[in-house]
Amino acid sequence: MSKAIIKTAKGDMTVEFYEKDAPKAVENFKKLAKEGFYNGLTFHRVLPDFVIQGGCPFSREDATAHKAGAGGPGYHIDCELTGENQYHDRGVLSMAHAGRNTGGSQFFICHSRNNTAHLDRNHTCFGKVIENVDVVDDIKQGDRILSIDLIED
Template identity: 65%
Template sequence: MLKAEMLTEKGLMVITFFEEDAPIHVKNFVDLSKKGFYDGVTFHRVLPDFVIQGGDPTGTGAGGPGYTIPCELTGNNQYHDRGVLSMAHRGPNTGGSQFFICHSRNNTAHLDRRHTCFGKVVEGLDVIDQIRQGDQIISVTIIEEEA
């Protein structure tokens, strides 16, 4: 079982992944994290009671890793609840490195099965509410645990 520890300026969030439902997205996020891609990147978009968004190395909302991955929308965990980690994109099959984390279920139902949910914050939910636009991701550490 894979987990991630996302250390931000506002604290630590522990994320579990939906490996069965979104294997491409999980592998992509894990690979980028292991390369240090997210280290020092900011949350460039923060919308209260909706989402915090990061993963753009340019900080503008237009950057990415230089490639795209296909959406994975058929799994059981494709619902945008509080703490869910989901892939941001400009349209189907255009995601790459940008992700968002949901503040709550309020205002997110329209995202279900349109954006791939690939994990969930299971510790540090309070950190989501403290993040402000421009706050930095200090590091993302991947932890591999035996099931």
């Protein structure tokens, strides 16, 4: 299984990808990470006991800017909702979207299972934080993604 390290000033989170359940989402995320797309973007949406969300190119300058949360890579990918790991639990990495099949670069990481069941089979789960999940709790709105480094097995 391939993995990635999401590096932030609050710490590094190691993610393991759900390549079998969400191959398109994983391939897209890895492509953008290799291109450096995520470097310097902020977590523009942080909702305690729910999610931290990043990946909007409009957040590069200011996480509170009017357009933060409205951007993407210039294309959409389809949702992948049928795999066995399609449930939102603590540390799960999932595609944000503005409606079915409109995902692109924005993603979120879940704080817990408490308030996320309604996301199951609506948003594509494509990985999970397997090391340092406590960093999710430390992220505040405006904290930056320093880089995302891929680890291929």
